[in-house]
Amino acid sequence: MPSRTGSRPGADEPVGAATAAGATEADDPEAEFLAVLGQRVRTMRAVRAMSRKMLSQTSGLSERYIAQLEGGQGNVSIILLRRVALAMGVRLEDLLAAVESPPDWPVLRDLLQKANADQIAEAKRVLSGAAAGGEGPAQRVALIGLRGAGKSTLGRILAERMGWTFVELNREIERENGLSVAEIFAIYGQETYRRLEQGALRRLAERPGPMVLATGGGIVAEPVTFDLLLSSFFTVWLKARPEEHIHRVREQAAKGLAPTRMPDSDNALREIRGILVSREPLYARARAVIDTADRTVAETAGELTGLVESHLGTGHRRGA
Template sequence: MTSQESTLMEVSESETKRSPFLEALGERVRTLRSRQGMTRRAVAVAADVSERHLANLEYGTGNVSVLVLLQVSHALQCSLAELLGDVTTSSPEWLLIRELLSTRSEADLRRARVQLGEMFGEGGNAQERKNRIALIGLRGAGKTALGQRLADDMGFPFIELSREIEQFAGCQISEIHNLYGANAYRRYERRALEEAIQIYPEVVIATPGGLVSDSANFNVLLSHCTTVWLQADAADHMGRVAAQGDMRPMAASREAMEDLKRILEGRSAFYSKADLTINTSGRSEDQAFDALRTSVRQHLALPA
């Protein structure tokens, strides 16, 4: 019997011991892990816990210690409060704001976020935001190829943010993570994004797929750019990445497609905040570009 089969058997045998709280906690851990694009093994290594222990936590079984929860929260780059699902209980004002917003629609919440950004001086100029086009989505969505074509069509500069991050760091993105960690990577990402916004009033930006995982950086992007989600199903993402000869971030996973589906599921709610969505599945590059070009020009009230 393999270690994975043993883990699954232990999980199955202890299903009757689940409590609603532990089940909800496990679901939050899985969601946060997917959002970060990390395999279970990667989180276990980063948290210095066994993969079996993490599996039990994700399936809502066992009696996890507070110390292990703290280690897992550090590995997932979130607070312990967020892991426990109670981030808005830190002050009376948080509680009052949560109560005020709890029954609002997504459209109302979006308007509130934009107005708060303007109130605190973090919202971008509407006209400048309009002419900065940022493409978001998982790796393999076509952000680089379609972004370059869109920039050429509109006469805008094209920026691939990942390359800018590497220039700031002086090394490849994989080395940033290996040498300095995820927090350092997010700092470089923020610096590259802010510089692109400051320098270019008109630009097309291809963003890293995981940018939406950092709420601060994603807020900057939403506030200063017209965002377009290049959407595709998991099979198309996997096929395109494999065609490029790069299985990142799935290189160490034996269940690559399931991992990719989990990442896509975990990030889709964030990608859907984009101003525009273009589904590239089942389309050639030319067809996807035509759809992107038409949608962007209509949104910006430009002639076809």
């Protein structure tokens, strides 16, 4: 094994700088990310007329570290990168952005931070190309909630009672792409699935006619997709306790109605609780909430139907 010469890298030096330097951007997406990051640091430093020495003194980091950072070398520490950003007076997210922001983005961001709720809603309407003054088609209902909430079961019942079309978003994604959701995740990953989910939802939002839509439990994970759902559909959160979610999914699996079986362990319950806690503030953005705990399907379906009819107004005729 070749001997190592020179001093041991300091705590503020990127890890693995030598190996990263030998990687080509075309072959290694991580090397490409580091190269873009380094270029952004160089550009922002130059715009602020800061030398490496000045940035080193302001951030408390070595000039060698800054040179390696700007050269796209090493596995960058987020804490040290934050110190670089603070020293230059820029936002950390601007250094880490997936794509280059347009020149006016800093101005828009500052204006949005100072805007009130009505101004933000108007900005979203303009940027999305939505029609003025609307909250989406009146005869459109979307059901959200964790897996096992009853979205498909209750959605079908509601659609039948109202004389509307029932659509499951995941089945629509599968139909459009010729692959199951599980296959999409396995082959292309979650990022691609979320992109396909947004595209399918956008096309459904533009489809004419009344509709009941059952969504995937994780649709709230992508802000743009979820906002599109909220603005295009009367959205109802079907809420239940974690224990009920697990019990229902196990029942579905036993009947062959669920693609995967829920593990019989305390870990599964803890995982469901954690997911529910993290998603509850997002689910709570729905226009209405129905608690399905300790209730039969018939009872919940009756409340859901009444809720939708109340939303549509007394003049609505079923199937109209």
